[in-house]
Amino acid sequence: MSTPFTCQRCGKSGGGRVERPPFPHELGRRIIEEICSICWEDWKRRQMLLINHFGLRMHDPAARDFLYKEVRRYLFAEGGSPTSIDPSQEGSVSWPQS
Ligand SMILES: [Zn+2]
Structure with a gap:
């Protein structure tokens, strides 16, 4: 049994944790500590869209x-709004580099 915890993103406690840190640094640790597996699946879908789109x-x-910046925006609401994806522009745009 895993310890119940409340996801920082969706505020629910039924999602279960992400099993393994998905990134080898602080961001991966925060995801397993603060984000539920359902929100992580949401991010993975979005990540695929971003990879294809850009x-x-x-x-x-x-x-x-x-992508790490987008993870922070999408899962932790840090650093501004997530980049919008316009499907009509797929493959023809470059990602915003700041
Ligand atoms: Zn969640």
């Missing part, structure tokens, strides 16, 4: 940084 190549450090 044509992200995950060996590119700038693309990974962009």
Whole structure:
């Protein structure tokens, strides 16, 4: 039995935890401590959309940084609103690099 906890994002406690830190740094630790597996699945769907939409190549450090920023925005509401995805622009846009 895992210890019940309340997800920081959805405020529910029935989702269960993410089993393994999905990232090798502080962000991965926060996800297993604060985010439920249901919200994590939401993020994974969004991540696929972002990768397809912006044509992200995950060996590119700038693309990974962009996704980490989006994780913070989407799951932790930090650093502004999540980047919007316009399906009509798929594959033809570059990600916002700040
Ligand atoms: Zn949640």
